[in-house]
Amino acid sequence: MVYVVEMDVHIPETWSEEKLADITAKEKECSQKWQSSGKWKHLWRVAGRFSNISVLEVDSPEELHQIISSLPLFPYMNIKVTSICKHPNAIRQTLL
Numbered sequence: 296m297v298y299v300v301e302m303d304v305h306i307p308e309t310w311s312e313e314k315l316a317d318i319t320a321k322e323k324e325c326s327q328k329w330q331s332s333g334k335w336k337h338l339w340r341v342a343g344r345f346s347n348i349s350v351l352e353v354d355s356p357e358e359l360h361q362i363i364s365s366l367p368l369f370p371y372m373n374i375k376v377t378s379i380c381k382h383p384n385a386i387r388q389t390l391l
């Protein structure tokens with residue numbers, strides 16, 4: 296199952312620079328672990344916003360939730376998930 300996931304991050308205004316630096320370092324470690332596992336295929340910054348668009352290939356919706364909710368910034372995100380599949384007119388056979 297392949298999903299496009301858009302994550303919009305909303306950091307509380309009360310956070311210090313140190314707290315933000317700490318949580319973003321943990322976020323990097325966590326997402327790079329999942330990227331190394333092969334399940335998180337793409338991670339792209341949305342230009343001009345604290346948002347990303349990602350592509351994940353997982354075995355189930357439960358596994359997708361497990362990965363996304365393991366991110367330290369998960370409580371501070373609005374997340375949109377779109378399930379995708381191959382288009383019959385696509386000239387490339389691989390999704391990723």
Ligand SMILES: O=C(O)CC1=CCC(=O)O1
Nearest residue numbers: 304322323326345346347
């Ligand atoms: O910076 C972001 O867009 C939030 C984020 C999600 C995964 C990651 O590495 O950073």
